[in-house]
Each structure stands twice: as C-alpha cells, then as structure tokens.
Amino acid sequence: xxxxxxxxxxxxxxxxxxxxxxxxxxxxxxxxxxxxxxxxxxxxxxxxxxxxxxxxxxxxxxxxxxxxxxxxxxxxxxxxxxxxxxxxxxxxxxxxxxxxxxxxxxxxxxxxxxxxxxxxxxxxxxxxxxxxxxxxxxxxxxxxxxxxxxxxxxxxxxxxxxxxxxxxxxxxxxxxxxxxxxxxxxxxxxxxxxxxxxxxxxxxxxxxxxxxxxxxxxxxxxxxxxxxxxxxxxxxxxxxxxxxxxxxxxxxxxxxxxxxxxxxxxxxxxxxxxxxxxxxxxxxxxxxxxxxxxxxxxxxxxxxxxxxxxxxxxxx
Amino acid sequence: xxxxxxxxxxxxxxxxxxxxxxxxxxxxxxxxxxxxxxxxxxxxxxxxxxxxxxxxxxxxxxxxxxxxxxxxxxxxxxxxxxxxxxxxxxxxxxxxxxxxxxxxxxxxxxxxxxxxxxxxxxxxxxxxxxxxxxxxxxxxxxxxxxxxxxxxxxxxxxxxxxxxxxxxxxxxxxxxxxxxxxxxxxxxxxxxxxxxxxxxxxxxxxxxxxxxxxxxxxxxxxxxxxxxxxxxxxxxxxxxxxxxxxxxxxxxxxxxxxxxxxxxxxxxxxxxxxxxxxxxxxxxxxxxxxxxxxxxxxxxxxxxxxxxxxxxxxxx
Numbered sequence: 001x002x003x004x005x006x007x008x009x010x011x012x013x014x015x016x017x018x019x020x021x022x023x024x025x026x027x028x029x030x031x032x033x034x035x036x037x038x039x040x041x042x043x044x045x046x047x048x049x050x051x052x053x054x055x056x057x058x059x060x061x062x063x064x065x066x067x068x069x070x071x072x073x074x075x076x077x078x079x080x081x082x083x084x085x086x087x088x089x090x091x092x093x094x095x096x097x098x099x100x101x102x103x104x105x106x107x108x109x110x111x112x113x114x115x116x117x118x119x120x121x122x123x124x125x126x127x128x129x130x131x132x133x134x135x136x137x138x139x140x141x142x143x144x145x146x147x148x149x150x151x152x153x154x155x156x157x158x159x160x161x162x163x164x165x166x167x168x169x170x171x172x173x174x175x176x177x178x179x180x181x182x183x184x185x186x187x188x189x190x191x192x193x194x195x196x197x198x199x200x201x202x203x204x205x206x207x208x209x210x211x212x213x214x215x216x217x218x219x220x221x222x223x224x225x226x227x228x229x230x231x232x233x234x235x236x237x238x239x240x241x242x243x244x245x246x247x248x249x250x251x252x253x254x255x256x257x258x259x260x261x262x263x264x265x266x267x268x269x270x271x272x273x274x275x276x277x278x279x280x281x282x283x284x285x286x287x288x289x290x291x292x293x294x295x296x297x298x299x300x301x302x303x304x305x306x307x308x309x310x311x312x313x314x315x316x
Numbered sequence: 317x318x319x320x321x322x323x324x325x326x327x328x329x330x331x332x333x334x335x336x337x338x339x340x341x342x343x344x345x346x347x348x349x350x351x352x353x354x355x356x357x358x359x360x361x362x363x364x365x366x367x368x369x370x371x372x373x374x375x376x377x378x379x380x381x382x383x384x385x386x387x388x389x390x391x392x393x394x395x396x397x398x399x400x401x402x403x404x405x406x407x408x409x410x411x412x413x414x415x416x417x418x419x420x421x422x423x424x425x426x427x428x429x430x431x432x433x434x435x436x437x438x439x440x441x442x443x444x445x446x447x448x449x450x451x452x453x454x455x456x457x458x459x460x461x462x463x464x465x466x467x468x469x470x471x472x473x474x475x476x477x478x479x480x481x482x483x484x485x486x487x488x489x490x491x492x493x494x495x496x497x498x499x500x501x502x503x504x505x506x507x508x509x510x511x512x513x514x515x516x517x518x519x520x521x522x523x524x525x526x527x528x529x530x531x532x533x534x535x536x537x538x539x540x541x542x543x544x545x546x547x548x549x550x551x552x553x554x555x556x557x558x559x560x561x562x563x564x565x566x567x568x569x570x571x572x573x574x575x576x577x578x579x580x581x582x583x584x585x586x587x588x589x590x591x592x593x594x595x596x597x598x599x600x601x602x603x604x605x606x607x608x609x610x611x612x613x614x615x616x617x618x619x620x621x622x623x624x625x626x627x628x629x630x631x632x
Contacts (some may be wrong), residue, residue, distance in 0.1 A: 159447040162570075171560055254475070
C-alpha cells in the first residue's frame with residue numbers, strides 16, 4: 001500500500017498543508033492564513049481542522065496517514081517536537097507543537113526547522129534523491145541551512161545546528177539581525193539585498209532599482225540582468241558571500257551536492273552562475289570534482305513535500 | 317580480556333608507535349625517524365619492524381592485538397586506508413598504506429587523517445570521553461580539524477571533510493598555503509604566527525620577539541605574556557581568527573565541546589582566554605550555555621593514543 005503523510009509548511013503569514021505520497025505526489029492541499037497573533041493554541045486548532053477537511057475531501061481515513069511532518073521556522077527540539085526559539089513565531093518558545101498537534105489529530109507528528117525540512121525534501125524527492133552528503137541553503141527573508149552528512153540530518157547536540165546563515169563571511173561586514181557582523185544572512189538574504197539597495201540609493205540615484213514602486217530582491221536581480229550598475233554590484237557582493245560560505249561548507253562537509261532553494265533561487269542563472277564563477281577562488285583544488293552546486297528543482301510545493309519528507313526520514 | 321591495539325602517529329619527521337590498552341594506558345612505545353625521502357615502502361617496512369620489536373619487548377603476541385590505527389597527515393580514504401593527498405608525505409598520493417601495513421604485520425589496519433585521530437582520541441580518552449558532538453582543532457604547523465557529530469566521525473563523501481583549517485575567516489586576509497586568502501590556517505597556525513612576526517619586524521624592531529635567535533610561536537606567545545606590543549597584536553589577531561572560526565563551527569555543528577590541541581595549545585591561558593573573550597561577539601545568544609571550549613589534556617601521548625582510538629572507534 002502506498003505510504004501517505006501530511007506535510008505542513010508553517011510560515012509566519014500562511015500555512016500550507018498537503019497530503020503527500022511516498023513518491024512526492026500531492027494528493028490534496030490547502031493554504032490557510034497562520035494568524036500568529038491569535039495565539040498558538042488557536043493556530044494549531046485551525047491547522048487540525050484544515051487537516052480534517054483535507055482528509056474528508058480526499059476520502060482518506062486518518063488511520064491511513066503514517067505521520068504529520070511540520071517544517072517550522074526557528075530552532076526546534078526535534079526529539080520532542082518543541083519550538084525552542086523562533087523569531088517569526090513570537091511566544092512559541094518552549095511550545096510543544098508536536099504534542100499538541102498529536103492531541104488534536106490523533107496522528108504521530110514530527111517537527112523540524114524549515115531549512116532542515118528543505119534538505120530532507122531534496123533527500124526524499126529532489127534531483128539528487130538519496131544522497132548521503134548534501135548541504136542545503138534556503139535564501140529568503142533570512143538564510144537557512146540544512147545538512148545531511150553520512151545519511152544523517154545533522155542537528156547537533158541540542159537541535160540548534162545547521163545555522164549556516166549565521167556563519168560569518170565578512171567579519172567587518174554589515175550588521176546581521178543576530179547582532180554579529182557579516183553573517184551570510186547579512187549579505188545574501190532578501191533583507192540584506194534590500195538594505196544594500198537602500199544604501200546605494202544616494203550613490204546611484206538613477207539606478208532602475210529606484211524606479212520600481214517597491215524595492216525587493218526580484219527588482220534588484222531583474223535590474224542586474226539588464227546591466228544596471230548598482231544592481232550588478234549588489235548581486236556580485238551577495239554571490240561572493242555565497243561563494244565564500246559555500247567554499248567553507250565544502251571544506252567542512254565534503255558534500256556531494258549543494259542545493260539552493262528559497263525565493264531568491266528564482267533569480268536562476270544570474271545567481272547560480274555568479275556563485276559558480278567565484279567558487280574556485282575559495283576551494284582547495286583537492287576538492288575539484290567532488291561536488292555539484294545547483295538550484296532546487298522542487299520550487300512550487302517544496303514547503304509541503306519537504307515537511308512531508310520529515311516523516312519519511314524519521315520512519316525510514 | 318583487556319583489548320589492546322597499536323597506535324601509530326605518522327609524522328613528516330618522526331613516527332611514534334605504541335601498544336595501547338582500552339583505557340588509554342600505553343604498555344610500551346617507541347619513536348623512530350620517518351625518513352620520508354627513503355620511499356614509502358621502506359618507511360612502512362621500518363614501521364613493521366618497530367611494531368615487532370615492541371611486541372617482543374612487551375611479551376605480547378600479535379594475535380592479541382585487535383588492530384593497528386594510523387594517524388596520518390593529509391586526506392585519507394578511510395574505507396580503504398589509502399593516502400589520497402598529503403603535503404607532508406610527497407609521492408604517497410594513492411598509496412594503500414593500510415593494505416601494505418596489513419601485509420607486513422598481519423594485523424588489521426585503519427588509517428585516519430591526524431586531526432580526525434585527534435578528535436577520536438578525545439572521544440575515547442579525553443576529558444569529555446564519549447561525547448557525541450565534538451569539534452577538535454589541532455594548532456601546529458598547519459590547522460587541522462576533526463568533527464564528531466551524532467556520534468559519527470564526520471569525513472564527508474570522499475573522506476576530505478573536516479578541513480576546518482581551510483575555512484575562510486578573513487576574505488581579504490593573508491594568503492594561505494592552499495592558495496586562498498584568510499583561511500584559519502593562514503592566521504592561527506605556527507606558520508602564520510611566524511609570518512606575521514616577520515612582517516612586524518620593520519614596524520616593531522625593538523620587540524623582544526626579534527631578540528630571540530629563532531622566531532617561533534612559543535617565542536611570540538612568551539613575549540605577549542610579558543606585554544610585548546608586537547607579540548600581543550599577533551596573538552590578538554590569531555585568537556580573533558580562532559574565535560570567528562569557532563563561532564562558525566558552533567553555528568554549524570551545535571557541538572557540546574570544542575577541544576583545542578597541537579603544539580600551539582601549549583600557550584595555555586593566553587590562547588584559550590583570548591578565544592573565550594572574543595567568542596561572544598560571534599555567537600548567537602541562543603547558543604549560550606550549549607558548549608564548552610577547552611584545551612586538550614592529552615598532551616604528551618595524544619598522537620599515539622589518538623591513533624589507537626581509531627581502532628576502538630572502528631570496531632565499537
């Protein structure tokens with residue numbers, strides 16, 4: 001019988017829920033507003049209701065579901081499914097998310113950090129499915145990291161590991177949200193790109209970036225693609241920071257594959273080629289030919305299937 | 317019956333060999349010149365003879381030895397015990413060291429990179445024996461790294477992983493032997509400290525560093541301890557680089573313990589306090605209280621016992 005799980009991509013704004021089969025096929029899905037301000041109990045109850053509706057719609061009994069996987073922002077204690085700390089889910093610190101979702105649904109529940117869920121999704125359904133040595137980076141509002149090494153999802157002693165976005169690539173670089181200077185996140189996240197664009201507005205007032213009603217990462221990448229100088233400088237800086245950081249991860253993990261996802265990965269060739277061009281300066285030649293670096297191909301439903309893969313990983 | 321192994325600390329200049337018991341006790345040991353220039357076959361034959369002598373001296377039959385562990389410089393394929401690449405052992409690339417040592421001795425042999433062997437030694441016999449999440453740094457001529465994560469010695473897909481000394485902490489910093497700029501090794505190895513001292517000789521000709529007949533890391537640390545300005549600047553720079561790198565490893569691995577060994581660790585308090593003071597600037601507060609950072613207490617025989625621990629790890 002085909003194994004089915006529920007994948008939940010818990011976001012600060014919206015939550016995506018889907019019934020997912022072992023091959024990654026989404027049987028049914030639903031997007032609901034998260035409404036964090038209404039409190040964690042209400043949020044989880046609403047998620048429980050949405051799961052019920054999905055099961056009814058698809059005619060699947062909850063007993064046929066082998067588990068629920070939740071990809072959540074923040075640091076997670078994945079043994080207990082407790083949210084340890086999450087900037088996007090204030091007052092969820094110490095919240096036993098898995099335990100409450102289990103009470104509401106009667107289904108065994110596993111929770112992982114969303115970047116860990118991303119790399120598990122690659123491990124389960126991605127281009128390099130089954131690879132035992134992969135590094136994942138999610139480039140969005142922040143920069144998340146997930147690592148599979150020797151077939152194990154590496155989370156460290158307390159579940160805080162894999163914070164690749166907060167490794168430092170420019171010790172004298174811009175201040176990061178975490179308080180340090182020059183973290184990868186302070187140079188290559190959407191937030192960093194927007195901040196840098198704002199700084200450049202005085203020096204490059206004619207840049208096409210500032211002709212746009214809103215400054216965001218897409219506007220900057222689009223302008224760079226058209227040859228805009230300010231945008232090109234910003235993209236160069238972000239891709240250089242990524243090349244330095246990825247070079248470090250290659251030396252540390254000797255991975256087979258580095259996979260990049262998240263909203264910024266939609267920048268496509270401009271992003272990946274920028275990184276690939278700069279990478280050789282930061283990697284010892286003995287590593288040549290040991291790794292690939294690519295953009296994730298699981299764009300559309302990556303959040304749901306990644307969350308679903310947590311269950312397949314934990315029960316494999 | 318007590319389990320006994322042979323540990324071999326293979327160095328560019330000398331090779332230390334010992335019979336080691338499960339509790340780390342060295343029954344008998346011997347130091348022989350490596351004489352790399354005489355060729356790898358001669359070197360291994362000489363090691364085989366030394367092992368025989370040790371067994372005869374201690375009245376132990378080779379059948380009572382459960383294995384030989386070799387800590388070797390360079391990148392090692394630990395599945396086959398082949399030296400992939402080693403700057404200190406030229407023309408050993410592709411050499412099946414384990415296979416040849418097995419032929420010579422008749423004893424099952426395991427080979428690991430010497431920095432991996434260092435952290436396995438900590439895992440087997442160190443202050444935090446048995447910890448499942450440890451990062452080791454060996455500060456000597458170069459900077460080596462070894463990582464145990466989730467109880468596994470992390471070596472990556474081809475055995476090249478754990479090259480912590482070649483992660484970049486100052487992208488505009490001094491050139492490293494590997495060709496990159498600002499690797500940890502280019503800032504915190506004995507070589508880096510000596511290079512920096514030489515650069516400072518024009519600006520600080522009266523520094524007590526230059527009163528010494530030879531410039532080495534010990535001279536610099538001793539001068540810094542006496543308040544010498546040039547020496548203090550060098551030690552500050554090295555400990556800052558270590559703090560940045562260790563901060564990165566904490567975010568990546570969320571280890572319980574970071575243990576520092578190698579010749580430079582003899583600088584003691586000046587080194588460890590310098591790192592500890594600077595570290596908080598580079599680590600997110602959510603990691604507070606999750607790790608310890610200490611100097612290895614296994615100084616004298618660390619090479620032999622570390623090599624021996626490879627066998628205990630592989631057969632555990």
